[in-house]
Amino acid sequence: LIYDTASVSSMHAIAAAREASGYNIRRSGMSGAPKLRLYCSEHAHSSIDKGALTLGIGLEGIRKIAVDTEFRMIPAELERAIREDRADGYVPFCVVATIGTTSTTSVDPVNIIAEICEREKVWLHVDGAHAGVTAMLPEMNEHFKGLERADSFVVNPHKWLFVPVDLSILYTRKPEILKQAFSLVPEYLKTSEDSLVENYMDYGIQLGRRFRSLKLWFTFRYFGVDGLQSRLREHLRLGKLFAEWVDKDPLLERLAPVPFSTICFRAKPEGWNDEDKINGLNEKLINQINLTGKVFITHTKLNGKFTIRLVVSGLRTEEKHIELAWNVIKESLLKILS
Incomplete structure (x- = not known):
């Protein structure tokens, strides 16, 4: 239905x-x-x-x-x-x-x-x-x-x-x-x-x-099963790739598993232990990122922690766009910390 x-x-x-x-x-x-x-x-x-x-x-x-x-x-x-x-x-x-x-x-x-x-x-x-x-x-x-x-x-x-x-x-x-x-x-x-x-x-x-089913039919006809599967697989790959970058970065902390292509993370510089201060940093960070107009990301809260979310699901999203998001995030964070 x-x-x-x-x-x-x-x-x-x-x-x-x-x-x-x-x-x-x-x-x-x-x-x-x-x-x-x-x-x-x-x-x-x-x-x-x-x-x-x-x-x-x-x-x-x-x-x-x-x-x-x-x-x-x-x-x-x-x-x-x-x-x-x-x-x-x-x-x-x-x-x-x-x-x-x-x-x-x-x-x-x-x-x-x-x-x-x-x-x-x-x-x-x-x-x-x-x-x-x-x-x-x-x-x-x-x-x-x-x-x-x-x-x-x-x-x-x-x-x-x-x-x-x-x-x-x-x-x-x-x-x-x-x-x-x-x-x-x-x-x-x-x-x-x-x-x-x-x-x-x-x-x-x-x-x-x-007649909503018509646009679904057009999507199936245009991409076919193989086309849809390949795009979803690429999104999943990009999600895992971004998660790897987060895990390797000493200024960032991943806050949830990545079963699909949504990555939950936050900035947590070494030596920062005050959760209110860390939450404030990440709220500033997401605002700074979105103000650039280059990428748009959203947030949630997990166990009281202000959490930044990056989601890979756009039809035309490529690895270069994930790299752009990564660079914007790092530049924005370093700007705030400096």
Whole structure:
């Protein structure tokens, strides 16, 4: 199913999970339902929270699960949370795992999480909005173990597959549940062909739909499988190359693994131990870098540390552009330190 953004795709997935909970919320609404609980990691995208808010789950209905040192959801913590919530009268109904979190592109252990969801009879939605496209690379299969056990999965070709905004794809093994949640056909929308074709108005909140799939088709036709794979592989290579430069530089510190092509790092000169001072340095650094107008990079915070993020995903990004970014970063840092 094609929607506009992952925010909307994930909201529909959560709605399907709510419908699958079996409390007939479609008919009676949330007022007569028990307290529902959704689980995601501390590093899940904020769109998951927004989707839950839109569907009446509420912030108290969202439980964030702790992550390990590589920013991956800890399955044992998920199991513990579900057990505690059942004892407290909550109804666990959905778990959202992520393949490629926004801040670090960390990968939750989907296969283990899927086992928990199957045992607990909880819907598993996997957010692969950014990194999901790398599933087309056989060498990246390790990051997608267990994905086939998920109830739904979202990937955004407009993020890293060179398709113009907007286009998000939601896959589900249970389309009948999604249809059950949204299908509503008044007399003026009925046609003699209803039994012959799939009507996508039955699978979401909107009736009219843009022809988004056309630009995806053009992308496939232009690049082909080999062309798309080669570009993704080059981005992954460039990401690893930049990470190597960071690791070798005595003024820089890498703050997260690099499973894809997002590098999280910061400036940390030798002898600097005051975290507030280090955070201030890096905030100045990112502003100085972006003021050059030559490159644009973003930030996040990891364990309270101001973190600079460089992402390699542009269609025309080449090694010379990574070298340019590196030189701008080093020049900006040396200018501040001097």
